Amino acid sequence: MPRAGVILVANGFVAAIERVRSGSRYHVLPGGQIEPGEEPA
Structure with missing residues (x-):
């Protein structure tokens, strides 16, 4: 499954998504899955 991601840096900070699952953070x-017809860029 093709996927794409991004690294966003602004004012010296990196954007990230915080997840909590089964007590772990x-x-x-x-990022996410590339849909049919989309380009990775």
Whole structure:
């Protein structure tokens, strides 16, 4: 499954999504599945 992600840096900070699952907290970069007809860029 093709996927795309992004690293967004603004004012020295990196954008990340915080997730909490099964009592564990972690961060992931924004992204998702590439839909038919979309380009990775």
